[in-house]
Amino acid sequence: MTASAPTLKTTTLRSDEFSCPSCIQKIETKLTGLDGVESAEVKFSSGRIIAQHDPQKVSVRDLVEAVAEVGYTAKPSAI
Template identity: 65%
Template structure:
């Protein structure tokens, strides 16, 4: 992990089947500057390590929306 990456937490209320986990993770990892993405089905938490200069939080949200799920950034 380089110094420029930050860790962003998002939450989604809409994960109803664990099959969406690899889908969202894949969509996030395909974005430029995203080093790691983890979707937790149980709690609906999405953790992303990304370079905000290349992909900002809004881009993360819209990438998740493209897979068909709404997510919101969260302070913790």
């Protein structure tokens, strides 16, 4: 029996607190370090954080809390 690959969800968060390029590295490293996050990309100019994750392992709330742990406020975006 083979295990099926997890169904990934793409979640976009927004934050208007980015002030320097090092913010990108901190957030991406924190998010990709979570079990269940496949990728994370911070769009500095638009204030977006795009994460691909397994919703069975990592919730949107977990993503928001992880961003908060490195010092930034983020919230789910409709876009």
